Amino acid sequence: MAKELTPQETLRIDLRPPKQDWMDIPVNIKEGIYCYPAKPEKIECVDMPNAHKWSPVEEDWGLPENWKEIFLEGFRERLDKHRTFKIFMDICVRCGACADKCHFFIGSGDPKNMPVVRAELLRSVYRGEFTKAGQILGRLAGARKLTMPVLKEIWYYLFQCTECRRCSLFCPYGIDTAEITILGRELINLFGLNINWIQEPVCNCYNTGNHLGLLPHTFKQNIEFLCDDIEEFVGIKIEPTFNRKGAEILFVTPSGDVFAEPGIYTLMGYLMLFEHIGLDYTWSTYACEGGNFGFFTSLEMAQRLNAKIYHEAERLGVKWILGGECGHMWRVIHQYMNTFQKPVDSLEEPISPITGTKFENAKSLKMVHISEFTADLIKHGKLKLDPSRNDHLKVTYHDSCNPSRGMGMLEEPRYVIKNVCNHFYEMPENTIREETFCCGSGSGLNAGENMELRMRGGLPRANAVKHVHNKYGVNTLACVCAIDRAVLPASMEYWVPGVDVAGVSELVANALIMEGENERSVNLRGEEIPGRAPKEEEAQEDV
Amino acid sequence: MAILVSLGAVLAIVVIALIGAQVGPLQYLLGILVPYAAFAIFIGGFIWRVVYWGKSPVPFRIPTTAGQEYSFPWIKRNRFDNPVKLWEVLVRMFLEVFAFRSLFRHTRAELRGGNLIYGPSKWLWLGALMFHYSFLVIALRHLRFFVQPTPEFVKTIENIDGMLQIGAPHMYLSEVMLLTGLAILLGRRFFAPRIRYISLANDYFPLFLIIAIATTGILMRFLFRVDIVGVKELVLGLASFHPTLPDGIGAMFFIHVLLVSALLAYFPFSKLMHMGGVFMSPTRNLVNNTRMKRHVNPWWTPPKFHTYEEYEEEYRDLMKEAGIPVERE
Incomplete structure (x- = not known):
């Protein structure tokens, strides 16, 4: 953030629009809101056009001379390829039902963040460049015409x-701003205007298989480190396999969970769950990313990474694929x-080897969500659980936008949480x-330089957490999304201190009673579980 | 500005019709040629627009899911907000088109003392519903002019519509509801700051136009009576493609007809096409069965991706060192 705003300062939001017409308010690209541009080498790495150095706050963005032509030609092409685009350009009646539904508008009061105006930014160009009425009446x-300030x-x-x-x-007509943003981002990617926080993961994912650019041995090592932690905290030694041919199931999850807190605890949760049920599965160091930042670049890029x-x-000869907790990953899948x-x-x-359940809803794609899989295990009584180990947690659940x-x-993760936690609100x-509400940082906006935007966008979610925090003492925000796990801790610290973020699978593993486990006095984070200090237990055993 | 221009445009139509109605030969233009042309533009334009949309494929199945998915028999799913079968999506569409289901969800977000509060907000839904249904009823009642003898269902609608039996001739419920609905819709654009902010001339013009149509229609029944037999003769003639122009119909009728003609001609080129678009919106009219059934994108091309072979080629030594199995030693 340019200058750190306190929550009180950030909260000075005026949701009333200004006097001036939005077309008369020139764009003011602010620090703390925008993300840094993509590095040229990260664009070249996936053969995307016009890789160049530029800055959003400088006058000249280094575009090719015929950028207008490229943009409008691309626009036309996308109208021809997507019925959504045509319809969403044509039928909005500006009823305003969407206006106060956007977390960015609620958190910033910027009128151009009203979804209707966000879409009108492009729609005005559509009218001005492609429709007779727009060309005549202006x-x-x-x-309006496409100009550099408009772009x-x-x-x-x-x-x-x-x-x-x-x-x-x-929206009464189902106009989907995501669709408009997706296609709009495709357009600006025609001349190299992506942000680096998206482009670099795309490039990494293309080459190494994951957003973080972890090389095969590092990916394996990181997971093995987590196995060491499990051994220390739980007393169980787990030896997962990598790139193993002939495994029944391939497991794919976002790479964020391999690397950073608190996602790693979720990943430990997967490892323990699979060990507990004796699942015949393998990790892959090649297909080691469930997330897909290509989806935030262009549909083509999404397809290439996916x-x-x-x-x-196919190479490993697995029967079906299990997917970990991630939001946009599941939209794409x-x-x-x-x-x-x-x-x-x-x-x-896909058939669960443990319960025999056929996953009817995934019979064509052959890919099942971990929460579906776990809910089925619990329903069939295949997991030994001690939810009281999570008794110090008062849990609420954040639905990720995409799932x-x-x-x-909606119900599967709730069912799982309610079976592994006694206090759910x-x-x-x-x-x-x-x-x-969105976490405020989805779709590749979870960078560091746009922290003000993230905190503003995170306000509605955080505010709802604050409500249950104050009312019930909620101290844990559960989620099934790696971006949530990466960004909500910051949002909670800013808006609702005292609330931790945890993946659902982490909560499962904490409650899981595994054969041969130790007294489980600490959780997967290595923190003592209140009331379960080992000394007390020993004392009880003595008696 | 947008308001004044829209209002001016509607007034101009009224004035043109008023002048035209006084001049014999122009009546022919206003009463016969213009309605024909407007109707042709409406039908042709509507079809053209729908075909224009239809020419673009729906490459991906992207319904907005608004309820629990189909997964296990023991999890109650929400059939109509997250349909997986054709009949379920038809119910979803029915609720969307006839009950404005999505608008009914409308809430209002307010920031009070650092807390966000969401309250129900049904005015938009109510106004929209009143407006659209009364407009439909009025359109159906107008069939009386187009068909001889008047169909029974039209008479039934008239009877229900006029059941309050207030005034002479009877005031229709639909007239009151139409104007109330329009007042709500226009009132929002005037007085709700955010709605005013986003409103364009494209939004005011149709509202003013329809208000003018309704007003002239009501005036014709109550104040400036027109020769109703002559009107029916004219409209029947138009409908049977043997147009005649009876004498002494009254100017108000010509104003009404020119306003309606303007609406028809404007329709296909405006946001009013939401009438057709709502049926074609891919976030609403698709089933959410993408993992159960493969859908084909007509412009699909094979992805150019980094294959496993290339990957192993690049990282083979690292993989071997880390004990990760490789295809080629």
């Missing part, structure tokens, strides 16, 4: 949308992957399930 018809404005707000789709839920999962599943990729004949309809509005997985109903 501004009166809400039309800058579009760019600035394309990276203030997290593609969470909350507005599309309330291709590795099936490619690897659930709604795009079965169209992006050709089916792999060697895969089979809720791009999939509909829902946030207010307008902020959960299909109406859930």
Whole structure:
């Protein structure tokens, strides 16, 4: 942040629009809001066009001379390829139902963050460049020509949308701002205007298989370190396999969980769960990224990164694929992957080897969500659980945008949490399930330099957490998303100190009674579980 | 500005019609040629627009899921907010089109003392519903002019619509509801700061136009009575493609007809096409079965990706050192 704003300062938000018409307010690209531009080598690495050095705050963005032509040609091409784009450009009635549904608008009061205006930024160009009425009536018809300031404005707000789709839920015609942002970002990527926080993971993922750029041995080592932690805290030695041919299941999860707190605890949770049920599965160092920042670049890039999962599943000869906790990963897998990729004949309809349950809803794609898988295990009594180990936690659940509005997985994680935690409290109903609020940093906006934007966008979610924190003493925010785990801790620290963030699988593993485990006096974070200090237990045993 | 221009445009239409109605030959233009042309533009334009949309494929299945997915038999799913079968999506669409389901979700966010509060907000839904249904009823009642003898269902609608039996001739409920709905919709644009902020001339013009249509329609029934037999003769003639122009219909009728013609001609080129678009919106009209059934993208191309072979080629030594199995030693 340029200058650190206190929460009180950030909260001085005026949701009333200014007097001036939005077209008359020139874009002001602010530090703390925008993300740094993509490094040229990270663009070249995946053969994307016009890799160059530039800065959003400088006058000249270093675009090719025919940038307008490229943009408009790309626009036209996308209108022809996506019915959504045409319809969403044509039918908005500006009823305003979406206006106060956006976390960025609520948290910033910037009128151009109202989803309707965000879309009008592009729609005005569509009218001005492609429709007769717009060309004749101009501004009166809400039309304008594409100019450099207009492009800058579009760019600035394309990276203030997290593609969470909350507005599309309330739109009477289902106009989906995520779709507009996705295609808009494709357009600016035609001349190298991506942000680095997206482009670098894309490049890394393309080469090494994961966003962080972990090389094969590092990826393996990191997981083995976590196995060491498990051995220390739980007393169980786990030896996962990598790139093993003939395993029944390939497990793919976002790489953030391999590397950073608190995601690593979720990953420890997976390892323990699979060990407990004796799952015949393998990790892959090649297809080692569930997340897909390509999705925040272009649909083509999303397809290129996503291709590795099936490619690897085929090579290893697994029967089906299990996917870890991640938000946008599941949007891509659930709604795009079965169209992006050709089916792999060697895969089979997924059946849980433990319960025999057929995952009917995944019979074509052959990829199951870990929360679905775990919920089924619990339902069939296959997990020995001691939820009282989580008794010091008062838990609420944050639905990630994508699994809720791009999939509909609402009950499975709740069922799991309620079976592994005794104290569960829902946030207010307008902020959960299909109406859930974004963490504020999705769609590749979880950088460090745009912290003000992130805290503003995170306000509605955090505010709902604060409500249950004050009312019930909630101290744990559970989620099934690696970006949530990466960004919500900062948001909680800023808005609701005293609330930790935990993946659902972490909570599962803490409650899991494993054969041969120790007295479990500490949790997966190595923290003492209140009331379970080893000394006390020894004392009890003596008696 | 947007308000004044829109209002001016509607007034101009009224004035043109008023002048035209006084001049015999122009009546022919206003009563016969313009309605025909407007209707042709409406039908042709509507079809053109829908075909234009339809020409673009729906490459991906991206419904906005608004409820629990289909997963296990023991988890109650939300069929109509997250449909996986055709009939379920039809119910979803029915609720969307006939009950404005998504608008009904509308809430209002307010920041009070550092707390965000979400309250229900049904005015938009109510106004929209009143407006659209009364408009439909009025359109159906107008069939009386187009068909001889008047169909029974039209008479039934008239009876229900006029059941309050207030005034002479009877005031129709739909007239009151239409104007109330329009008042709510226009009132939001005038007085709700955010809605005013986003409103364009494209938003005011159709509202003013429809208000003018409704007003002239009501005036014709109550104040400036027109020759209703002549009107029916004219409209029947138009409908049977044997147009005649009876004498002495009254100027108000010509104003009404020109306003309606303007609306019809404007329709296909405006946001009013949401009428067709709502049926074609891929976030609403698709089933959420993408993991159950493969969907094909007509412009699919194979992805150019970093294959395992290339990957192993690059990292073979590192992999071997770390004990990760490789294809080629």
